[in-house]
Amino acid sequence: MTACYLGIAERIHAELCKESGVVVLGIDGPSGVRKLNPGDKVVYYSPKTAPDGEVLRSFTSIGEVVGEGEYERDLGAGRLLWVRDAAWAENPKEVSIYDLLERLSWIKKPKNWGFYMRGSHRQIPFEDYAVIAEAMLGEAP
Numbered sequence: 001m002t003a004c005y006l007g008i009a010e011r012i013h014a015e016l017c018k019e020s021g022v023v024v025l026g027i028d029g030p031s032g033v034r035k036l037n038p039g040d041k042v043v044y045y046s047p048k049t050a051p052d053g054e055v056l057r058s059f060t061s062i063g064e065v066v067g068e069g070e071y072e073r074d075l076g077a078g079r080l081l082w083v084r085d086a087a088w089a090e091n092p093k094e095v096s097i098y099d100l101l102e103r104l105s106w107i108k109k110p111k112n113w114g115f116y117m118r119g120s121h122r123q124i125p126f127e128d129y130a131v132i133a134e135a136m137l138g139e140a141p
Contacts, residue, residue, distance in 0.1 A: 003041070006043055007121045008120055012051075017083075023084050023086040033070040043124075045120070048062040062132065066141060089137055097117075105128055
């Protein structure tokens with residue numbers, strides 16, 4: 001069964017994952033990516049453009065896990081991160097969280113939406129992934 005995950009990372013890090021053809025879910029070990037399986041869906045939410053960048057609060061990348069197993073890789077910062085191979089959509093539209101708040105079931109209280117975006121990742125319902133995918137890609141998955 002396909003699972004869907006929301007990764008939370010600045011846009012610059014989401015773009016680096018896309019360019020590298022990998023997904024990273026957390027920087028403190030393999031547990032985030034270890035649970036992924038080929039075919040699982042991943043979308044990145046970016047609160048900011050970069051660690052010291054402008055506020056963004058948008059979904060920025062969307063893709064699918066490919067290949068078997070996690071492994072360590074340096075994505076250019078001199079630090080090994082645990083990754084899984086991923087195929088990313090070429091030109092997704094960045095979509096503001098505010099455009100989708102009322103339609104995402106895992107956000108129980110839209111007024112307090114920031115509470116639901118804590119941490120480095122979370123599993124989300126397929127229905128919510130489909131809402132995000134349609135907004136970013138112009139079509140349902």
